[in-house]
Amino acid sequence: MTKNPKFLLKPLLVIFCFALGFSHVSYGQGFELSGEVKDQYQEPVAFASVFLLTVTDSTLLTGTSADENGAFLFSNIAEGLYFLKASYIGQVSENLPLEILKDTKIGALILEQEAEQLNEVTVTSNKPVVKREVDRIVFNVENTVISQNSSWDILRQTPGVLMMNDELKVRNQATTVYINDRKVQLSSDEVKSLLENYQGENIKSVEVIHNPPASYDAEGGSILNIITSKNVSIGYKGNVNAGYTQGVFPKYNFGTSHFYKTKRLNVNASYNYAPKKEYKNTLNNTNFMGDSGIVSVWDTDFDQVIRSNTHSAGLVIDYDFNDKNVLSFTSNALIQPKRDADFFQETTIKDASGVLDSLFTTNSFLSERKNNISGDLTFKHQFKDQGNLTVNAHYTNFDLDRNQDVNSDYFEPNGSFIRDFNFSTLADQQIEIKTAQIDYNDYLGSVFFETGIKSSFIDSKSKLDYFLENNGTEFIPNLSDDYTYDESVYAGYFSLSKDWEKWSVKTGLRAEQTESSGVSVNVSTINDLSYFELFPSFYLLHNINDNHSLSFDYARKVQRPRYEDLNPFRTYINEGTFE
The missing domain is CATH 2.170.130.10 (TonB-dependent receptor, plug domain)
Structure with a gap:
């Protein structure tokens, strides 16, 4: 969708200047922090999660994962005081206080095995x-x-x-x-x-x-x-569950699951209802840079109150014709008939010396309705020689309606009213995703072989209407659009893998032909793309012993937009800021 240059010039300039300043700070003063995660027996804990927290309120700043040998590394850490902690399958280390003044390497974060005491009997999970x-x-x-x-x-x-x-x-x-x-x-x-x-x-x-x-x-x-x-016991099993969480506002949910199995039929059905009311507060400080340094400072206090009702359901049906042939149907549905949000933003604008220049407030109300329903039909056949053939068809239907009203008021430093700015948006999006896939695998001697083909099709239609509400209702064509996007991807692949006593290797190749077309009514243009790409992959694993291994992986990839990125919708904070 075409963007109004005057309308977007200031926000884009802000983002650009802020990014330059942030990049200068991050890379100019960044240090490395490294170490290991070990258990109580001094053995490395592979793939443990490691977090860096603020010392004031233990707010999460960043995180990373340890490698196969329990080693971790943080980069571009600013000078300051921090807490460092690690976790692994529910176990958490004590917070380790650190002062980062240079590249720092610690000894080890220790995870203790949790145990529960019951009448002098120790039970370890x-x-x-x-x-x-x-x-x-x-x-x-x-x-x-x-x-x-x-x-x-x-x-x-x-x-x-x-x-x-x-x-x-x-x-x-x-x-x-x-x-x-x-x-x-x-x-x-x-x-x-x-x-x-x-x-x-x-x-x-x-x-x-x-x-x-x-x-x-x-x-x-x-x-x-x-x-x-799968439910392995023949017969019926069901449960009902409920949850309650107390935060700024209470949240609760109700759900039920049911399982039924006969000799050939397996059914799993579930439903959950989750009404929520959430509160979020964001404090933001933005420094606008010029040739002489900071030229303006914007401090923003942003409050959000979000209310939603969500219904989610799942269904799995497996039917075994015999030991070699299985037909499966899987469906998931997420229905959100109501999601309302109240936004309030207050921004103060100061000059380089810290003197208040002006301020503005924005009240915004957003109403949204969303449905997402998908289904898979899969047939699997097992050959006598252990090979498998799988055929799958998938369908997703996504539907979203969103309305927003935004009202901003601008004031002098003494509180005198300057002006207001009011507008509203109406948005609608419908997406269909269809895929068909065939996969085959078998052993060629001692080598495991996989191959398959897949076709996927995306049909997206989005509409956004923008209205000024300052003096009556006025439709703004250049900030509105009807946008359609169609994408077809045809793919084929094969891979080979083999295991030895301490070594494993896997290699493969995927080929994809992509055809896409985007049509914008606003700018009267059609963007067509057609390209063919090859994507090789290679993996190598060496198990040194039971606790240590070395691995290498390489795979060429491509970036494509997710379906929620294929729409021109903007959730406005104010008329110059959106997400």
Whole structure:
């Protein structure tokens, strides 16, 4: 969508100047902090999570994951006082106070085994098993103590996974969630809502795939692949659960799960309802730089009150025709009929000497309705020689309506009213995602062989209407748009892997042909793209002993926008700032 140059010039200049200043501070004064994470027996703890916190209120600043040998490294740490702590599957070290004045290397952060005392009998919880494979880490949680938590809590405790600002990260980068090797077509907020309400007892294992192999889409980034378990007992089992959390506002949820199994049929159905009222406060300080230094300082206090009602449901049906043929249907639905948000922002603007120049306040109300429904149909055939053929079809339908009213008032330093600025937006988005995939794997002697083909199609339609509300209602065409985006990706891949006593190797190649078209009514342009790319991958693992290993991985990737990025929607803070 075309942007108004005058309208965006000031915000873009602000962002540019701020980025230059931030970059200067970060790289000019950054230090490294390194060390190890060990258990009480002085053994390295592989893939432990390590966090750097403020000393004033223990606010999380940044995090990283230890490698296979328990070693960790932070870069570009500013001079100052910090707390350092580590965690691993629910265990947390004590906060270690540090003063960073130069590159610093500590000895080790020690994790103690937690134990519970019951009438002079010490009960130590069984740990889930962590297994290192050539291209991934497998975290087996079935029938362990943490399987009683929600799926979201299990992912938070998965080795090598960090949670920062309610977002899951691997190697300090945002990650994509899969369930049974099928991509979950949800935004990060929607994934959190889905997994918070999905019972952990349904999970067999979590696979942390830092650099996905050729069988996965070539889009860059890591993957968290959730492998679900099946109800092994013939008959019916069900449960009802409820949760309550007290924060600034109370939050609660209600859910129910049902399992039914016969000799050939396996059914798993779940439903959860989660009404929420949340409060967020953000304090922001922005220094605008000029040739002589700081020319203006903006201090912003931003309050958000968000109310939402979310219904989530899941259905899994497996039918075994015989020992060799299985048909499965999986569906997830996230229905959010109501999400209202009240935003209030107060910004003071000072000159370089700290004298108040002006201030403004903004009140904003946002109303949103969202539906996301997906389904997978999968047929799996096992050949006599242990080979497998899998055929899958997937469909996702996403629908979003969003309305926003924004009202800003500007004042002199003495409080005298200068002017106001009022506007509203109406937005609508509809997206359909369709995929079809065939995969085959078998052993060629002692070498494991995988191959497959996949086609995926995205059809996105977005509409944004912008209205000035200063003197009546006036439609603004150059800030409005109808935008359509279509994308087709045709892919094929193969991979070979082999295991020896202490060595494992895997290599593969993926080929993708991409066709995309974007049409903007506002600027009357069509952007067509067509390109073919090859994506090689290679993995090497050497197990030195039971506690130490060395690994190497390489995979070429491409960056594509997620479906929530394919729309022109703006959530406005005020008329010059949006996200």
